[in-house]
Amino acid sequence: MEFAQAPNLPRVTSGMKGLDIILGGGYPKERNILVAGPAGAGKSTIGLAFLVAGIIEQDEPGIYVSFDETLDNVRNDALSYGWDLKSLEDQNLLAMIDGFSPRAGISSDEKYVCSIEIDEMINLLINLIDSIGAERVVVDSITAIAVGIDDEVTQRKEILKLSAVMSALTCTTIMVSEMRTQDEVSTMGVEEFMTQGVITLRYQFGQSGRRSIQVRKMRGVKHSLKERPFLITDQGPQVYPDEELYEFKSN
Numbered sequence: 063m064e065f066a067q068a069p070n071l072p073r074v075t076s077g078m079k080g081l082d083i084i085l086g087g088g089y090p091k092e093r094n095i096l097v098a099g100p101a102g103a104g105k106s107t108i109g110l111a112f113l114v115a116g117i118i119e120q121d122e123p124g125i126y127v128s129f130d131e132t133l134d135n136v137r138n139d140a141l142s143y144g145w146d147l148k149s150l151e152d153q154n155l156l157a158m159i160d161g162f163s164p165r166a167g168i169s170s171d172e173k174y175v176c177s178i179e180i181d182e183m184i185n186l187l188i189n190l191i192d193s194i195g196a197e198r199v200v201v202d203s204i205t206a207i208a209v210g211i212d213d214e215v216t217q218r219k220e221i222l223k224l225s226a227v228m229s230a231l232t233c234t235t236i237m238v239s240e241m242r243t244q245d246e247v248s249t250m251g252v253e254e255f256m257t258q259g260v261i262t263l264r265y266q267f268g269q270s271g272r273r274s275i276q277v278r279k280m281r282g283v284k285h286s287l288k289e290r291p292f293l294i295t296d297q298g299p300q301v302y303p304d305e306e307l308y309e310f311k312s313n
């Protein structure tokens with residue numbers, strides 16, 4: 063499968079060969095991509111795969127901001143794919159920011175901690191991008207940021223501000239967001255429009271539980287709109303760019 067592409071749009075690997083094929087070479091470099099899906103669909107795994115591949119395959123250090131999970135749980139779960147995040151952190155190739163503990167009201171022993179206050183997170187990100195030379199950032203998740211803000215107008219403003227700042231920085235960024243229903247990508251009404259790319263995940267439970275992935279939007283990129291099979295394996299997430307997704311069974 064080959065698609066014509068916009069010229070002068072450098073690419074970076076997504077960490078999934080199949081998705082790189084669908085996108086004609088990977089995510090557009092230095093852009094913002096939204097990865098949206100329901101609970102357990104594989105959003106965090108896709109974010110981590112992107113960071114690990116950046117470090118190992120493209121010499122691009124990364125930053126992971128976790129609002130949904132303790133960093134120890136993230137590190138531990140990543141071991142199930144053979145990713146030793148601690149060792150990457152020790153080499154200053156990966157910085158992990160604990161955004162969970164302040165939200166949960168618990169103390170943190172982590173090196174980098176931030177609240178859901180956007181300005182605080184942006185300052186920390188800018189400092190870390192500078193100090194470790196990060197070229198990739200994952201914010202997991204922007205839904206958590208929004209949940210911590212009471213009124214919808216401020217929610218949108220803060221999410222838009224984050225997006226604008228990340229667009230201005232020379233980093234490729236993944237923003238993870240939770241989808242409440244299958245078709246509603248923008249829970250806050252703005253996520254889908256403020257990012258340059260949107261990838262959605264689907265997770266069908268039942269007897270033949272099945273995962274799938276779809277590129278809904280990727281500015282400057284000619285890509286397939288077809289939903290494709292997506293699997294989480296011991297080696298991490300895998301996308302099958304040429305395989306059809308058979309109709310989901312209802313049970």
Ligand SMILES: Nc1ncnc2c1ncn2[C@@H]1O[C@H](COP(=O)(O)OP(=O)(O)OP(=O)(O)O)[C@@H](O)[C@H]1O
Nearest residue numbers: 100101102103104105106107108142143294295296
């Ligand atoms: N080694 C593995 N092999 C196969 N599947 C795995 C493996 N490790 C984890 N999984 C699957 O991956 C899922 C977790 O995916 P992930 O945490 O990326 O989802 P998520 O969309 O971020 O979820 P949440 O909404 O809870 O944050 C697990 O629920 C499990 O089904």
Ligand SMILES: [Mg+2]
Nearest residue numbers: 105106107130
């Ligand atoms: Mg997650």
